[in-house]
Amino acid sequence: MSKQRSNMLPAVAFNILLALSLKPRHGYEIMQQIEQDSHGRVIIGPGALYGTIKQLNDDQLIEELPSISSRRRYYRLTKKGLDRLGSELSYFEHTVKLAQQRKLLKQNFGRSR
Amino acid sequence: MSKLDSRFPLYAKLLYLYPQSYRQKYGHEMLQTLADMLDDTNRSKTGVWFRTSLDLPCSLTKENLLYVTNILSHETPDYVKRVSLFSGLLLLPFFVFISLNALTAHNLYNSWFWIPKVIAIWLIFMPTTAFLIATATFIYWASHRRANKSFWSNLFDFRRNWPLSIVVFISVGIITLAFGHDSVHCIVNNPINEIHYWRSTLNCIKHG
Numbered sequence: 001m002s003k004q005r006s007n008m009l010p011a012v013a014f015n016i017l018l019a020l021s022l023k024p025r026h027g028y029e030i031m032q033q034i035e036q037d038s039h040g041r042v043i044i045g046p047g048a049l050y051g052t053i054k055q056l057n058d059d060q061l062i063e064e065l066p067s068i069s070s071r072r073r074y075y076r077l078t079k080k081g082l083d084r085l086g087s088e089l090s091y092f093e094h095t096v097k098l099a100q101q102r103k104l105l106k107q108n109f110g111r112s113r
Numbered sequence: 114m115s116k117l118d119s120r121f122p123l124y125a126k127l128l129y130l131y132p133q134s135y136r137q138k139y140g141h142e143m144l145q146t147l148a149d150m151l152d153d154t155n156r157s158k159t160g161v162w163f164r165t166s167l168d169l170p171c172s173l174t175k176e177n178l179l180y181v182t183n184i185l186s187h188e189t190p191d192y193v194k195r196v197s198l199f200s201g202l203l204l205l206p207f208f209v210f211i212s213l214n215a216l217t218a219h220n221l222y223n224s225w226f227w228i229p230k231v232i233a234i235w236l237i238f239m240p241t242t243a244f245l246i247a248t249a250t251f252i253y254w255a256s257h258r259r260a261n262k263s264f265w266s267n268l269f270d271f272r273r274n275w276p277l278s279i280v281v282f283i284s285v286g287i288i289t290l291a292f293g294h295d296s297v298h299c300i301v302n303n304p305i306n307e308i309h310y311w312r313s314t315l316n317c318i319k320h321g
Contacts, residue, residue: 027142028149045164046146047172050139073142 009088012052015042017061017077017085024065024076117144130173132180181275196250197276203243206235207287236291244284251277
């Protein structure tokens with residue numbers, strides 16, 4: 001389990017893959033989608049965004065689309081990126097199921113209220 | 114200068130602190146994204162600038178660290194690594210003794226490594242040796258590097274040979290500090306002379 005945890009994507013990288021799962025997007029659209037998906041919990045600046053995009057591009061999890069606009073670059077998920085996103089999501093799904101079995105989600109919800 | 118460069122001149126200038134390859138690929142995109150954020154009426158401009166001012170130093174540090182680590186593992190020749198390590202070790206006593214002295218509330222002034230002869234070794238001789246070795250290796254690297262660059266561009270490419278650059282800069286700092294210190298008013302301005310006439314220099318330090 002510890003090996004699987006250490007191989008997991010950082011939060012920003014995961015959110016970028018999630019944002020690109022719907023359609024190809026340019027940098028600012030990715031940023032907006034991340035904020036929307038995380039209900040404003042994940043807020044990133046241009047430096048963190050493009051640093052992570054570079055890393056994901058180097059790892060071939062995303063790719064740059066042939067130029068649509070001269071001003072912006074668009075990125076899309078690759079097959080490898082989609083598989084990676086799937087494995088991350090299945091881990092989270094397992095974690096959420098476990099939390100539900102242990103009634104942790106309900107407890108935390110009760111506390112926050 | 115592009116339209117975005119002139120709109121955010123300071124941010125555009127700061128982008129030059131990123132590694133060249135990163136800046137060439139993502140510099141314009143970063144400016145465009147900043148412009149998009151500021152043009153978005155749902156966002157507060159102060160918030161955008163606040164977030165950017167936090168994001169930029171973190172991102173700069175991360176990208177430069179990745180860059181230098183990558184250079185060290187893929188481009189730096191073994192002899193540069195070895196010389197950097199050796200000359201770096203020559204600087205170590207300076208930091209150890211100064212730190213120990215500071216930690217013991219300057220009680221080490223009476224100990225053996227604070228006698229003038231020993232001071233001359235770790236304060237002047239060792240940093241000067243480190244400086245000479247590192248500089249000579251840097252010049253050798255600059256003249257033998259297999260890249261389509263001139264000797265002079267290699268010589269000033271400090272980031273590509275950062276381990277030696279760090280040693281050179283630190284040793285220059287130590288030597289400057291040594292000669293600027295109030296007890297060194299009697300040391301002549303040439304380290305070679307200072308080593309050559311070490312008896313009179315040490316006598317001068319001892320008696321003020």
